[in-house]
Amino acid sequence: MWDLIDKLATIIGLIAAAIAAWNALKLRKETEQRWQKENEQIYVILRSPSQKIRLPVEIKRRDFTRSELLGYIGMLPLIEGKTRFNLNFTSTAEFSQQLEIIRQAGVEFIISCDESELDQFNYAKQPVAA
Structure with a gap:
């Protein structure tokens, strides 16, 4: 037993x-x-109809927050006399929605700008491919 x-x-x-x-x-x-x-890298691009700026750093998905993103954009050199950048898209609800979508999936975050917004940066701009 x-x-x-x-x-x-x-x-x-x-x-x-x-x-x-x-x-x-x-x-x-x-x-x-x-x-x-x-740990996937997310690339950030400021894009106008005719040119674009790719941020020189990649942000890890776990660090991809609104504050981190705006901090990295703020690190771009500005033209003389400017102390703070201004991008209208960053103040919209669509910005927050796109941010959340990219945090879940995606590797490229594109911020739409007009020419004057992009011209405030003193940075090498690349032409946009057609």
Whole structure:
């Protein structure tokens, strides 16, 4: 009788250990996938109809917040006499919506500007491909 109980307890223990190992492997895989996604780089581009500026840094997805983004844009050199940049798009609800969409998926955040907004930056601008 005790032999039967001993064998049954051993089998139950082995099954429980196998389930625990399976769950640990599954959790590890999910954690690695989340870590990889959080470390993906997001590129930020200020774009007008005729030219664009790509920020010289990439922001990791986990750090891609409104304040970080505006801080990186603020690091771009401005033309003399300007102390703060002004981009109308950053004050819209669409900006916040696009920010959240990019945080979930996407690798490129494009901020639409007009020519005068882009001209306030003293930075190498590239022509926009047609």
